[in-house]
Amino acid sequence: xxxxxxxxxxxxxxxxxxxxxxxxxxxxxxxxxxxxxxxxxxxxxxxxxxxxxxxxxxxxxxxxxxxxxxxxxxxxxxxxxxxxxxxxxxxxxxxxxxxxxxxxxxxxxxxxxxxxxxxxxxxxxxxxxxxxxxxxxxxxxxxxxxxxxxxxxxxxxxxxxxxxxxxxxxxxxxxxxxxxxxxxxxxxxxxxxxxxxxxxxxxxxxxxxxxxxxxxxxxxxxxxxxxxxx
Amino acid sequence: xxxxxxxxxxxxxxxxxxxxxxxxxxxxxxxxxxxxxxxxxxxxxxxxxxxxxxxxxxxxxxxxxxxxxxxxxxxxxxxxxxxxxxxxxxxxxxxxxxxxxxxxxxxxxxxxxxxxxxxxxxxxxxxxxxxxxxxxxxxxxxxxxxxxxxxxxxxxxxxxxxxxxxxxxxxxxxxxxxxxxxxxxxxxxxxxxxxxxxxxxxxxxxxxxxxxxxxxxxxxxxxxxxxxxxxxxxxxxxxxxxxxxxxxxxxxxxxxxxxxxxxxxxx
Numbered sequence: 088x089x090x091x092x093x094x095x096x097x098x099x100x101x102x103x104x105x106x107x108x109x110x111x112x113x114x115x116x117x118x119x120x121x122x123x124x125x126x127x128x129x130x131x132x133x134x135x136x137x138x139x140x141x142x143x144x145x146x147x148x149x150x151x152x153x154x155x156x157x158x159x160x161x162x163x164x165x166x167x168x169x170x171x172x173x174x175x176x177x178x179x180x181x182x183x184x185x186x187x188x189x190x191x192x193x194x195x196x197x198x199x200x201x202x203x204x205x206x207x208x209x210x211x212x213x214x215x216x217x218x219x220x221x222x223x224x225x226x227x228x229x230x231x232x233x234x235x236x237x238x239x240x241x242x243x244x245x246x247x248x249x250x251x252x253x254x255x256x257x258x259x260x261x262x263x264x265x266x267x268x269x270x271x272x273x274x275x276x277x278x279x280x281x282x283x284x285x286x287x288x289x290x291x292x293x294x295x296x297x298x299x300x301x302x303x304x305x306x307x308x309x310x311x312x313x314x315x316x317x
Numbered sequence: 318x319x320x321x322x323x324x325x326x327x328x329x330x331x332x333x334x335x336x337x338x339x340x341x342x343x344x345x346x347x348x349x350x351x352x353x354x355x356x357x358x359x360x361x362x363x364x365x366x367x368x369x370x371x372x373x374x375x376x377x378x379x380x381x382x383x384x385x386x387x388x389x390x391x392x393x394x395x396x397x398x399x400x401x402x403x404x405x406x407x408x409x410x411x412x413x414x415x416x417x418x419x420x421x422x423x424x425x426x427x428x429x430x431x432x433x434x435x436x437x438x439x440x441x442x443x444x445x446x447x448x449x450x451x452x453x454x455x456x457x458x459x460x461x462x463x464x465x466x467x468x469x470x471x472x473x474x475x476x477x478x479x480x481x482x483x484x485x486x487x488x489x490x491x492x493x494x495x496x497x498x499x500x501x502x503x504x505x506x507x508x509x510x511x512x513x514x515x516x517x518x519x520x521x522x523x524x525x526x527x528x529x530x531x532x533x534x535x536x537x538x539x540x541x542x543x544x545x546x547x548x549x550x551x552x553x554x555x556x557x558x559x560x561x562x563x564x565x566x567x568x569x570x571x572x573x574x575x576x577x578x579x580x581x582x583x584x
Contacts, residue, residue: 142392216416219368220430220482221405224398230429234420312464313420 089269094277102282106273110286113266118294120187120265121252127191128247132198137228139203157196163257165189170261186258194251201243205236235313238306245302249295256287266290319382321346321486321518322367327376329362329542336362337373337542344486349512349519351529351550354539355565360522364488367520368410369394369401381407381485409484413491415471417463417478423450424459427478435482442481449477453507469500473507480511487511489521501525508532526570530554538562 088094090112095105138150157165166189173180180188209232217227259268270283322344329337336359344350352360365371367380372393378385383404386395394401417426427446431437437445450456453473455466463471472492479487489508493501505528512519512532523529529536530550537547538559546559557563 210416212412212414212416213418215368215370215410216412216418218370218405219408219410219412219479221402221434222430223402223433226433230433231418235418310420312462313418315462316421316425317460 089273094273096277096279099282102277102279103286106270106283106286109269109273110266110283110290113264113269114290114294116183116263117252117255117265120183120190120255120258120263121248123184123187124190124194124251124255125248127188128194128198128251129244131191131195133202135195135199136202136206139199140206154196154199157192158200162189162193162254163260165193166257166261182262183258186255186261186263190251190254190258194247197247198244201240201247202236204243205240206232208239209235230316234316237314238309238311241302241306241309245299245306248302249298252295252298253291319346320344321348321381322520323377323379324363325377327366327373327378329359329366329371329373335542337366339376340542340544342537342544344518344520346485347515347518348535349521349533351521351523351533351536352539353523353526353529353536353565354545358539359542360537360539361490364410364490364520364522367486367488368408369405370410380404383407406482407485408488409479409482409486410488410490411472411475411479411492413494415463415468415475415495417471417475419463422460422462423455423466423474426463426474427481430478431481446477446481449480450474452510453477454503467500468496469503472496472504476504476507476511485516486518486520489519489523491522491524493523493525524569526554526566538565540565 089109092108093105094109095101135150135154139147139154141147141150166186169180169189170182170185173185213231213235214227217231222231255265256267259265259271262268264272266287270287273283274280320343322342324340324342327337327340328335329340340359340363342363352363354360362371366373366378366385369385372395373385385404387397387400390396390400396404417423418429421429424443424446427449428439428442431442431445432439447456447459450459453476455470455473455477458466458470458474463474466474476492492508493504496504505525508519508521509528509532511517521529521533533550535547536550536553537544538553538557538561539545540561546553546557546562553562554566557566
């Protein structure tokens with residue numbers, strides 16, 4: 088019994104059906120963690136990419152070092168670090184927020200590289216035209232660079248969304264009750280792991296497929312030359 | 318009257334390569350000057366320095382009385398972003414590869430900067446853009462995207478875009494070099510019309526010698542980062558004094574230029 092739903096272990100099928108509502112609750116947590124983490128990754132990644140282009144060496148080097156460090160250390164280590172070490176510095180976050188933050192941080196390092204590639208792909212002539220028209224740096228990024236960059240980076244950013252979604256079960260190790268966490272608990276109580284764990288895998292499959300399809304649709308809707316500004 | 322542009326002993330280096338060496342050059346207000354010469358001779362660099370696309374290391378440069386280097390200025394440009402902004406208010410540039418913004422319509426390409434930089438009201442900027450598009454003969458294309466236009470049409474839009482900022486000095490960096498031969502004429506036509514504007518100072522880098530002869534008040538022949546010879550276009554083209562000029566002109570015009578005197582020579 089969990090969240091008011093009892094399980095029925097008579098046959099694998101009845102078991103699977105009876106734990107579906109419980110896993111559904113876990114799925115919501117999983118999707119929420121991916122959504123929050125991805126939002127952090129998209130915004131923070133852009134900030135990191137822009138800071139890395141700063142004219143001040145100290146800023147660009149610090150950011151480059153940070154990005155490299157985050158990319159080259161395991162997510163699980165970072166997650167444990169945030170969960171167990173931050174409270175020593177007086178920063179206590181709920182397990183869910185810690186998890187979403189860890190995901191967001193790790194993926195912001197990836198997305199920042201995507202943004203960086205996207206910015207580098209803007210032809211030099213576009214920057215020069217912006218300078219010749221006396222547009223400020225902020226305007227140049229907002230009105231010239233970003234609208235042209237977005238269509239080119241949507242596929243790569245989309246890959247990271249799918250990949251992040253598949254990594255959310257990691258959060259279960261810091262007590263977040265996502266799908267995997269709940270399936271594990273069901274297993275501990277019923278001594279029956281095969282069905283709950285298989286269910287988790289089976290539920291993930293359509294989720295990632297839907298994500299990929301959405302990204303494909305977005306990608307197709309965007310013109311290659313940039314987001315049109317009338 | 319004071320010259321609007323004044324280069325005084327300007328030296329520009331790319332790493333170990335010196336592109337301009339103690340370069341001196343003045344342009345009078347409203348003057349139309351054509352810069353010719355072999356590639357790598359520094360003529361485009363002069364325009365790019367004026368547009369603040371390239372810094373220079375030594376010497377003095379001013380445009381409309383504003384020096385490019387600020388006293389105590391930092392960075393490669395030895396000036397603050399604010400100061401560079403002030404300089405750019407007086408200059409516009411037309412590029413070889415047009416550099417229109419591909420995600421904006423023709424109208425938006427022209428309206429963007431006046432609204433963002435000159436703080437013009439949008440409808441005011443649009444009526445001005447409309448006027449400019451009529452001038453370059455592309456009013457019917459105002460809602461098209463650059464990719465839907467020919468190269469010649471794109472370049473005419475780029476000229477309108479530069480003019481929308483009301484520059485005192487307009488720089489043309491090989492404006493027809495990237496065009497198919499049959500499209501060159503329409504762009505030159507627009508530039509020819511502009512050359513009638515009394516107040517507009519124009520600097521033009523081009524390989525269109527006949528056109529240079531027709532529109533410019535003065536032609537400067539560049540070689541190895543120096544002006545080797547300059548003067549009235551009629552005289553310079555019909556009667557070049559320097560061997561390098563003769564060589565260049567005959568190579569580009571495909572005929573040997575006769576040598577005679579009567580040409581203004583500049584140190």
